[in-house]
Amino acid sequence: MRSTHPFEQAEVMAYLDGEISADRASEIAQHMQQCAECEELAAGFRDLSRELSAWEIETSPERLTNEMNAEFAAAARMQPKQTPSAPVKLTPIERWIAPIHSLRGRPWVWAGAGAFAIALLVVAAVAVPNFLRARPAALVAAREMELRELQKRLVQQQVASSLENNQADERYSVSVDDKSAVATVPSPPAPGTPASTAPMIARTASLSLVVKDFAGVEAAVKAVVSRHSGYIGELNTSTPSDAAKTLSATLRVPSAQLEPALAELKQLGRADQESQAGEEVTKQYVDLAARLKNSRATEERLLGVLRNNTGKVKDVLEVENEISRVRGEIEEMEADQRALQARIDFATITLSVTEEYKASLNGAPSSTGTRLHNAFVTGYHSVVENIIGLLAWLLESGPTLLLWVALLFFPIRWAWKRVRRALTTVRKPVAAQV
């Protein structure tokens, strides 16, 4: 039909039903005047409609009208008639309720509001306990901070008082020495003992450098260290032929010289990584000083006992043994104190220098089999990693996703149905004729 006629048969039918545009209708009308086949088709449709009109239905029973009247009367009783012209005075509460009341017949608004309220509740249920937990945590953190501040102040005070005590002890021991002429050598003042109440900090720094020319690095590092009156704790150099050359060193420079030394070291190449840290050892130092003081006093007393002892040889030997034990302890503690002092006086720089490596073409390429094997193994690992990652993600997020799906499934399905319905329904807005 389409091949011989410019219209589809259904269009002829739509034309007869008056369901086609005016332009198209006039075209079809013209065509039908010339086309007997289309005219016959139209006649067939007209006959059919005429034939269908033979099916008639009796008039509705009077009962229907009566029942509707009764229904209408009942409805009117339940809902008193409102005259639109009479302005209704609303109380403030009624005015507030009116917009809510006007939404009575709009279930989608209620459904949307319900879904939003549920979502809000869920968010609140998740967020509120976290918030409540966070508040005590914040309070605890603040208290801890205050305590730390307090401890710091106390330690500073202790340091100040211990220094004063040390000086007084020395004075006292000298006067005792003068009086009793005991050949005890007062311990030399600890090198670098802080004269102020500043905290004692053991400083460390870590520096990674990448250099283009590796040849002069070692000499340059040594020069920097000697310029700043430091020393090299450890130095390792690795110069493999088929990989980047590396140098790792532990340098000790006076704490005051740390910054200039680092600055000079950084000029050797490109700084890849740099970090600095400071460990406060004031408390450790003060503890050690106090213990040392006690042990020295003990030694002093034992020596006094030995001097005045006129008893048995056995007792003398016991006192001597005790003196040697205390002496050992004192030496150990002095060594610790010196080490600690060294850590405070000399900062530690952990230096790592790597040559900027340019791969040579000398190396024989891997065989195809090896490469394929390696690729397969890598691929296998990648698949396994992905599967594990996916499973982990599902286990981690699955319950939350399920919760949201359960919450939003029905509102979304309901909204989707409305949208679909709205798309299929041809809305013809009625002109505001009233």
Add this chain to the structure above:
Amino acid sequence: MATDEQLILEFQKGSREAFGELFLRYRELIYAFFRRRLKDTARAEELAQETFVAILRGIQRYEPRATFRMYLFGIAYKILANDRRKLDQNSGGAGSGFDLPDPSAPGHTETGMWVREAIAKLDGNDREVLLLREYEELSYEEIAGVLRVPVNTVRSRLFRARLALKEILVSVPGRSVRKENALNSSI
């Protein structure tokens, strides 16, 4: 004369007369709508009443988004569909969705039974479009709105139904005599 849309808006504002006028205009059409689709006269009457009651009770929710005819037949069609669903559930899914009338039933005064029988042979979806077009005289757009299908679907279903019905009616014996009778009665 006020349009249907003006009347329904007046009724929404509280005019009883407007509803009375609408009821008078559509009483027969709605009753016939159910009578053509149901075997039982009493059930048809009941559902017709239910349709008007639904309009009555839902008047505050009415929004003039479509023609009143589409709104009214949309409600009627929904009530019919619910009734069929209930019937199907009660009969264990054996309901046909379209009841053939019983000519021997008391109070049966239908004419053109051969047309009725031919229509009963149509596919359910096609038949509904045909009935809404031929008897309720709804436009394609209104039918699309009532059945919630695209307009093109309405057109293709209607075309299919009309062709099929022509075929069925041609094969009905003694149809030409009936056709003449129908023509005479229509004149």
